[in-house]
Amino acid sequence: MELTDWIADARNVVFLVIALAMLGSSVMVVTSRNVIHAALMLVVALAGAAALFLMLGAEFVAWTIVLVYIGAVIVLFLFGIMITRAPTKADPVRLDHKRRWPALIVALGTFATMATVTTMAFGDTPMPDGVSRSGDLGDVLFTRFVIPFEVVSFVLLAALIGGIVLARKDPQT
């Protein structure tokens, strides 16, 4: 498919804008010298992911991303940063390793491999139009996937208890 044909579809323009925003913000997440900025840039990347899910008709997943990630996980991260680095603006120690080239080579190699494989496998296969089926998702979550659903809730409970046990002060010492 030619690039001009691809860009002629309005949805692809929307996709391109979202993808570029996600790309820039995620690069900022891994390169920013300010820890708070890195955490806040992750918000932009996750909001872009939520927008992509809306484009794909996965409405419930999109709003779960907004609620769970942007609402809860990022706040947790900000608390973690606040506890482990009290002066949040200056960075007295370096946040990155000095040698970045090996990591860059590994990341580029991973991307090249995955992009080549998916391009070879899918090429120009069109994506079917997304129809939001949140009701069906709820149905299937409580019928076919009910046991994994309960197991996941148990995992969350275990993580909750584990977090409390790890983070509280030891009473003996």
Place this chain on the structure above:
Amino acid sequence: MIVNQFLVLAALLFSIGIYGVLVRRNAVLVLLSIELMLTGVNINLVAFGQYIQDAFLAGQVFALFVITVAAAEVGIGLAIVVLIFRNRASANVDELDLLKW
């Protein structure tokens, strides 16, 4: 829209996450990069689920499970980071040599 555009974007996010995990020294930032990788995985899951037009919406269900497990992982991970910071007064991953001899 073609399928590949979502897959390439997900691969890009995953690779950026790998770079962050390898290059960052602060443990909180390593966890942030892991979140980036998981976001790429979620995009892949939802895109493939939409591509095969699954009657059971397995892609979206698994994306929800990944989100839940990621939330649990962040909770435990940050608790461990806070604990290490309390004991060592540092959250740098390359200063953690407790298991090295």
